Amino acid sequence: MKTLSITDINERARDIFRQIVEAYLATGEPVGSRTLSRLPGMNLSPASIRNVMQDLEEIGLLSAPHTSAGRMPTELGLRLFVDGMMQVGEISSEERAQIEAQVKADGISLEDALSRAISTLSGLSSCAGLVLVPKADIPIRQVELIPLSAHRALAILVGEDGSVENRTFELPPGMPSAALIQAANYINARLVGRTLDQARKLIEEELSQNKAELDALAAQVVEKGLAVWSADDDHRDVLIVRGQSRLIEDAAARGDLERVRQLLEDIESKRELARLLELALNASAMKIFIGSENRLFSLSGSSVIAAPYRGADERIVGVIGVIGPTRLNYARVIPMVDYTARVLTRLVSQQ
Known part of the structure; x- marks a missing residue:
């Protein structure tokens, strides 16, 4: 469907439409034909104005509230006014x-x-x-992985600006403490001095290409940590x-x-x-x-x-x-x- 533009209505309709929108934005009230006919320079009878208002209503630019004989702009009308007719003022x-x-x-x-x-x-x-x-893309100074239970661990990220963020994540079943230490050493070697986003991309690439010297459980910890940090980072x-x-x-x-x-x-x-x-x-x-x-x-x-x-x-x-x-x-x-x-x-x- 063709998008309606200001050139699709004639000069008389444009003038009446502009007057209605400006009055509505100033008062919040529907505008009637008799009110418009009394405006300076509006040399049209209320009946002639009503005919134009009816035409503007039929093409979706005006609406008539049930409680009033006046018209007010629709959202389509406001969009047309803002994009094609409004004169932006100056800030004082x-x-x-x-x-x-x-x-x-x-x-x-x-x-x-x-x-x-x-x-x-x-x-x-x-x-x-x-x-x-x-988003605060602060380089990381240090990461610690602390077991909370047999199934969960806490990751503590310390930023170079001194900020501290905590995240918890699930551990693989049967995760030994040695594998958690291995995962922490691996992450630190790649995180320190980099932002979380930079380090995440590097680690994901290494894991996908099997370059990481990690056992299977430690690799799972790194992947789970990345998933948690990625989700958190997307909502920062x-x-x-x-x-x-x-x-x-x-x-x-x-x-x-x-x-x-x-x-x-x-x-x-x-x-x-x-x-x-x-x-x-x-x-x-x-x-x-x-x-x-x-x-x-x-x-x-x-x-x-x-x-x-x-x-x-x-x-x-x-x-x-x-x-x-x-x-x-x-x-x-x-x-x-x-x-x-x-x-x-x-x-x-x-x-």
Whole structure:
């Protein structure tokens, strides 16, 4: 099916459609033909406007709530407006200064800077702020394997930065202590000085090519350890969310608590939300997800605006954004998210 574009509707319909969307985003209320006919420069009767509104409804850009004679944009209509008609505003100098002051405060860690950034973004946008913290690829200094029982062992990984991580895994039946020591020596010889990902690739290659001088049980320990560490490593992105209360305040004022209740449940499913933000990791620019375009928000009718931020090598290392109702001020919020991402890029590049 052909994708609908702004050129598929005539100039009169485009003008009426734009007026409806802008009024809806400002008030959250359906817009009626009589209201539109009173706008400056709108030289059409309510009847003529209703005809155009009906045409826009038939092609899926507007909908009519049962309780109102007015029209409001559908998710398809919002997408068309955001992609083809919206004029993005400018972030003010005061807002720029507020973002930079929070992010660049002396003596704070990167994670604290990211947390402050989304808290500030949440306050400025009246949405909840989101940030996907980059994975920490820290070289390993030492690994210890400690038996916990006849069937389980504890692996202790010490990073070169002094960080310590613990993982437990299953032991093969009949595993002697000598084989556990052999496995630990083998892993240490390949892990030390390398990141977990680098060492994992090397060990997997050696095991697959039978180059490892390990007995069968020790090799099983290494393979089981790799499986546990791989699964853990795949979920090491940290999602920080701030400002959920702003969504509740907005909903209470509008009598829309059920939608926000569903949205808060969606946010609590942080793994799914992180997967959504990870889509922006593969994008060179900002991503905007509107409502049911993503299944996570098919019930709550919410939008996410997310922008990647980069490290010193220009590689994308994380994502920052906001989540709110589909009726958010895209023209105002988009430049806020974009500017915050650029400030974070400078910060991360300098560290």
